[in-house]
Amino acid sequence: MGIEVTVEGLTMSFGSQTIWRDVSLTLPAGEVSVMLGPSGTGKTVFLKSLIGLLKPEKGRVLVDGVDMVGDSDRKVFAARKKFGLMFQDGAMFGSMNLYDNIAFPLREHTRKSEKEIRRIVLERMDMVGLGGEERKLPGQISGGMRKRAGLARALVLDPQIILCDEPDSGLDPVRTAYLSQLLIDVNTRTDCTMLIVTHNIEIASTVPDNMGMLFRRDLVTFGPREVLLTSRDPVVAQFLRGNRHGPIGMSEEKDAATLAAEAERFGSLKVREMEIPPQLEPSPGLPERMGAVRRSQRVMANLHLLPAEAQEAIQNAHRRRSMGGPPPPVPWASA
Numbered sequence: 597m598g599i600e601v602t603v604e605g606l607t608m609s610f611g612s613q614t615i616w617r618d619v620s621l622t623l624p625a626g627e628v629s630v631m632l633g634p635s636g637t638g639k640t641v642f643l644k645s646l647i648g649l650l651k652p653e654k655g656r657v658l659v660d661g662v663d664m665v666g667d668s669d670r671k672v673f674a675a676r677k678k679f680g681l682m683f684q685d686g687a688m689f690g691s692m693n694l695y696d697n698i699a700f701p702l703r704e705h706t707r708k709s710e711k712e713i714r715r716i717v718l719e720r721m722d723m724v725g726l727g728g729e730e731r732k733l734p735g736q737i738s739g740g741m742r743k744r745a746g747l748a749r750a751l752v753l754d755p756q757i758i759l760c761d762e763p764d765s766g767l768d769p770v771r772t773a774y775l776s777q778l779l780i781d782v783n784t785r786t787d788c789t790m791l792i793v794t795h796n797i798e799i800a801s802t803v804p805d806n807m808g809m810l811f812r813r814d815l816v817t818f819g820p821r822e823v824l825l826t827s828r829d830p831v832v833a834q835f836l837r838g839n840r841h842g843p844i845g846m847s848e849e850k851d852a853a854t855l856a857a858e859a860e861r862f863g864s865l866k867v868r869e870m871e872i873p874p875q876l877e878p879s880p881g882l883p884e885r886m887g888a889v890r891r892s893q894r895v896m897a898n899l900h901l902l903p904a905e906a907q908e909a910i911q912n913a914h915r916r917r918s919m920g921g922p923p924p925p926v927p928w929a930s931a
C-alpha cells in the first residue's frame with residue numbers, strides 16, 4: 597500500500613522570487629490527489645521539492661520518517677526510491693525501444709536477472725495497455741502512448757508514491773479521458789499514493805479523491821475533491837470554469853487596478869451551481885479501489901467539518917453510489 601506524505605510549512609524561493617509559502621497538506625496513503633494552479637505558480641517546483649530534488653528554504657516533507665528537505669542526502673536518496681515519477685513528455689531515451697526504456701530503472705537500480713526484468717517490464721506494459729509494443733521507438737508512437745510508457749516506467753520499481761507532472765499535456769480530450777481512466781486503474785491495482793499536477797479540469801473533476809490549488813504564492817485549499825469543486829472562492833471558480841473574468845489574468849495575476857475595473861464592469865463573481873461529475877470507477881473486472889474506500893470512511897467521519905456545499909455534494913455522491921453508481925467507464929486499452 598502507498599504511504600502518506602506530510603508537507604509542513606513549506607516555503608520556496610529562488611533568490612528574491614518567492615514561489616509559494618507556508619504550504620501544509622497531507623497526501624493520504626493510497627489515495628489520488630490533484631494539484632491545480634495557473635501556469636507558473638510552482639506546481640512542478642512543488643513536485644521536485646517532495647522528492648528532495650529542490651530544497652525549500654523552510655518547512656518539512658515527511659515520507660516514512662524521512663524529511664526530504666532537511667535530512668542527509670543519504671537518507672533522502674534512499675527515501676526517493678519509494679517514488680515513481682511520470683514526466684510531462686514521458687522523458688524517454690529516443691534511441692532505445694520501449695522495452696529498454698521501461699527496463700532502464702530496473703537495470704540501473706537493482707540486481708535483478710534479465711528474466712525477472714522481462715517479467716516485470718511486460719507486466720507493467722500490459723497494465724498500461726502497451727502489450728506487444730516493446731520494439732517500438734519513442735519517436736514511432738503517439739503522445740498518449742509515450743505518456744503510458746512513462747507511467748509503465750514509473751511503476752517498475754514498485755513505488756509507494758507516484759507523482760505525475762501534467763500527464764495530459766499535448767493529449768486530445770479523448771486520449772485525456774482514457775488516461776484519466778488509466779490513472780484510476782493504476783491506483784486500483786497498486787494502491788499507491790498518487791499526486792497529479794495538471795491544468796486539466798476533466799482530470800481534476802473526475803479522477804482525484806483530494807484536490808488542492810496553488811495561486812499567488814499560497815495553497816488556496818487542499819482537501820476532499822468536493823470542497824474545491826463546490827468552492828465559492830473567486831480564484832477557484834474562475835479556474836474551474838476557464839473564465840477570463842476574475843482574479844487570474846494572462847500573466848497569472850492581475851494588478852489591483854485591473855481587478856477593480858473588472859469588478860465594476862461585471863460585479864462580484866457569482867458562482868453558479870455546478871453539477872459535480874461522478875468520480876471515475878475502476879474498469880470492469882478490477883476490484884474495488886481501496887483508496888476510495890478509505891477516503892470515504894475518512895471523509896464521512898469528518899463531514900461536519902466541511903463547508904455545507906461540499907457536505908451536500910458528498911452525500912449526493914454517496915446516495916448515487918448506493919443506488920447503483922455511475923455507468924461503467926470505457927476501457928482505455930486502445931488509446
Ligand SMILES: Nc1ncnc2c1ncn2[C@@H]1O[C@H](COP(=O)(O)OP(=O)(O)OP(=O)(O)O)[C@@H](O)[C@H]1O
Nearest residue numbers: 610615633634635636637638639640641642762795
Ligand atoms: N531551477 C529554477 N531556478 C530558478 N527559477 C525556477 C527554477 N525552476 C522553476 N523556477 C521558476 O519557478 C516558477 C514556477 O515554475 P513551475 O515550473 O513550477 O510552474 P508550474 O506551475 O509548474 O507552471 P506550468 O503549469 O506552466 O508548467 C517559475 O517562475 C519558474 O521560472
